[in-house]
Amino acid sequence: NAGVTQTPKFRILKIGQSMTLQCTQDMNHNYMYWYRQDPGMGLKLIYYSVGAGITDKGEVPNGYNVSRSTTEDFPLRLELAAPSQTSVYFCASGDRGHYGYTFGSGTRLTVV
Amino acid sequence: GESVGLHLPTLSVQEGDNSIINCAYSNSASDYFIWYKQESGKGPQFIIDIRSNMDKRQGQRVTVLLNKTVKHLSLQIAATQPGDSAVYFCAETSSGGTSYGKLTFGQGTILTVHP
Numbered sequence: 340n341a342g343v344t345q346t347p348k349f350r351i352l353k354i355g356q357s358m359t360l361q362c363t364q365d366m367n368h369n370y371m372y373w374y375r376q377d378p379g380m381g382l383k384l385i386y387y388s389v390g391a392g393i394t395d396k397g398e399v400p401n402g403y404n405v406s407r408s409t410t411e412d413f414p415l416r417l418e419l420a421a422p423s424q425t426s427v428y429f430c431a432s433g434d435r436g437h438y439g440y441t442f443g444s445g446t447r448l449t450v451v
Numbered sequence: 452g453e454s455v456g457l458h459l460p461t462l463s464v465q466e467g468d469n470s471i472i473n474c475a476y477s478n479s480a481s482d483y484f485i486w487y488k489q490e491s492g493k494g495p496q497f498i499i500d501i502r503s504n505m506d507k508r509q510g511q512r513v514t515v516l517l518n519k520t521v522k523h524l525s526l527q528i529a530a531t532q533p534g535d536s537a538v539y540f541c542a543e544t545s546s547g548g549t550s551y552g553k554l555t556f557g558q559g560t561i562l563t564v565h566p
Contacts, residue, residue, distance in 0.1 A: 343494075370551065370552055372553070372554075374556075379558075379559075380558060380559075381540055381556035381557050381558045381559055382495070382540070382554075382556045383556075384553055384554070384555075387551060387553060389551050395551075397553065429494050429495070431494075431495075433552060435546075435551075435552060436546065438483055438485055438500065438544055438546070438552045438554065439485055439497035439500050440497065440552075440554070441497070442487075442494030442495045442496070443494050444492075444493055444494050445492075445493070445494050
């Protein structure tokens with residue numbers, strides 16, 4: 340049972356480049372989330388999804404986009420990378436009534 | 452917006468001691484609280500949760516206490532071990548309405564356990 344899988348684990352982007360952070364879960368969870376964690380800080384919600392085809396903005400959505408075409412996958416897209424997006428990105432999944440979510444191991448992104 | 456915060460950013464204890472990590476929350480609509488442990492280079496790991504209709508919940512070596520009157524949450528770790536060294540986050544959410552389980556996290560407390 341893999342849980343939540345994130346790829347890549349590390350990435351360096353140049354300003355203005357684009358990339359997609361991948362997230363896959365094999366627990367058949369309806370709810371999925373993208374958080375970012377800046378150094379020494381807690382996690383902030385970027386986007387979330389309550390099921391395939393349904394997504395919504397979180398606290399810090401600017402500069403990001405998501406899609407949810409299947410229950411398993413919830414990719415996060417950065418269109419024009421900026422230094423302010425340097426962070427560690429975590430994907431999580433769970434279900435209604437059970438909020439002890441399972442987190443992936445994270446993607447460490449540096450924008451230079 | 453409302454947020455969850457922590458009183459102590461760092462906590463150092465000796466192996467075998469009991470540890471207490473505190474958290475204050477401000478959103479009175481929150482009815483579900485979770486503690487996560489995050490080891491270096493890893494994602495947060497669920498430890499224990501508590502609903503607002505409870506004031507105490509126990510797990511294996513961990514106890515969470517909830518005081519709704521003063522909006523305070525604590526995590527107690529018994530017989531702390533070096534493997535407990537990590538950053539601990541509290542998080543809160545509302546289980547109803549359109550919250551959809553969105554968690555609000557505190558900044559975290561760094562727990563260091565000395566052998």
